[in-house]
Amino acid sequence: MFDNLTDKLDKALHVLKGHGSITEVNVAETLKEVRRALLDADVNFKTAKNFTNTVKEKALGQNVLSSLKPGQLMVKLVKDELTELMGGETEGIDLSGSPSIILMSGLQGSGKTTFSGKLANYLKSKKTKKPLLVACDVYRPAAINQLHVVGDQIGVEVYSEEGTMDPVEISQNAIAYAKQNGHNVVIVDTAGRLAVDEQMMTEIANIHTAINPNETLFVVDSMTGQDAVNTAKAFNDRLDFDGVVLTKLDGDTRGGAAISIKSVVNKPIKFIGTGEKMDAIDVFHPSRMADRILGMGDVVSLVERAQEQFDEQEARKLQKKIAKNQFGFDDFMSQIQQVKKMGSMKDLLGMIPGAGKALKGVDIDDDAFQGIEAIIQSMTPEERSTPSVINGSRKKRIAKGSGTSVQEVNQLLKQFNQMSKMMKMMQGGGGRKMMQMMKNMQ
Structure with missing residues (x-):
């Protein structure tokens, strides 16, 4: 995400x-x-010019040249101005109303249907809502089927009608259905076109008038760059939407749409799509994104993701096991599963300050844990709970069963032992010892 811009x-x-x-x-x-x-x-030319002019004025106005740490102050000014350019404050989604109605708009191929599913999944799992997805794309072949597949995947009901070609009628019927069946959020997925046209604009404007949504979101493919900004402006002039959703941000190394869309359209970015999975959705935080663009990482988001997967009861059990030297490969495996739930490895490492720069050009596979999992799964229950019993002949059997080499098994056992010692030290408060050990491992 934003690799080229960060580097430059x-x-x-x-x-x-x-x-x-x-x-x-x-x-x-x-x-x-x-x-x-x-x-x-x-980034839009006018936006880029205004940005640098503002930073220059502030830099000279704040006596950057005569300050003790002029470089740091300058970077802070650039960071603050980037934050302001992308909206300044984090904007939430309006979930008032009974039910709350969210209307999705955007061009075909922008990821609107997939994002509707992601949003439903987010509201269900993070906001404890009971969403209803509504299929109002009556033109695109298999669009209704696609939404049903997405709904099945996340366990959310999908409302659709056969034979009806009027999306206004479908959306109104869906809201009535939601009220009768206890759904407190209705997400209406509408038709897209390959380009902005009058028929499409009239149709979505009619749906908007008929259902009076709490939120109208414009979904845009961030990889289309400046075209995304121009399309957003055309939609907003007609629809006056409430916020923008940027999809495919994980594949965009430039980031122009994220930086300039707010200044051109004057509407906040509310969500970003960061991958293909149904949980690859993040609330957009301008200050955190500015940190990432400047290579400072995003520790707050990393901690939040970790806390979402954190099970307090399991953590207490783990603590007791570590204290009694009973931490085994089954526990290690459950920790790996929790890390995997946090998102793609590349995205997670990008949140660690400096890691993005250090790993530039390195292809980080999401299957990075596959070999480790195969080795652990090839162990017997006794070997997983008491790794000390693993001798030479057992190593050969484990390597053969996992399709790896004895060297790879040895490497995992060595890493596991180091990690166990580190955890034990952390339990006993041996901070200095642990720091020394980490230095020795480098």
Whole structure:
């Protein structure tokens, strides 16, 4: 996500981050490079120009040149201005109303149907809502079937009608059905087109008038860059939507749409899609995104994801096992499963400050744990609970059963032992010992 932009901004700010003398001239030169980086990321020209002008004015107004740490202050100004450009504050979704009605709009191929499912899953699992998905795309072949497949996948009911070609009637009937069956959120998936056209605009405007939604969201493929911003403007001029959803952000190394859509359309980005799975949805936080763009990571989101998978009761059991030296491979496996639920490995590592830069160009496979899982699954229950019993002949059998080598089995056992010792030290408060051990492992 935003790899190219992060790299270019880092290079642009490199001089100012150093301890060399900082002058009005090299501030201007740096901001010229920042503007070039934004334009390369497909940010709107006017937005990029206004951005660098504002940063320059603030930099000179705050006496950056004479401050003790001018480079750091300059980076902070760029970060604050990026945050402001993307909306400043985190915008929530309006769930008032009984039921709350959410109307989805966007072009065909933007990921509208998939995102409708992700949103339903998010509201069901995180907000304890009972959503109803409504199939109002009556034109695209298999669109209704696609929504039913998505609904089955996440355990959410889908309302559709056969033979009816009027999406206004379908949406109104769906709301009546929701009221009768205890659904407190209705998500209406509408038809998209390959380009903005009058028929499409009239149809969605008619649905909007008929159902009076609490939220109208415009779903846009972030990988289309500046075209995404222009399409959003055309929709907003007609529909006056409440917020933007950026999909496929995990595949966008430029990030132009995320940076300039708010300044052009003056509507907040509310959600982002960060992968193909149904839980790959995040609330959009402008300040956290600015941190990620500047290579500072996003520790807050990482902690939040960890807490979502954190089971307090299981953690207490684990603590007792570690204290009694009973931590085994079954426990290790359950920890791996929790990490996997947090999202893609590349996305998670991108949230760690500095990790994105260190791992630039490295292809991180989501199946990174596959070999480890195969080795553990090839162990007997005794070997998993008491790893110390694993001798040479057992290692050969485990390697053969998992399709790996004895060296890979040895490596896993070594890593497991180091991790067990570390956990034991953390339990006993041996911070200094642990730090020394980590240094020795490097």
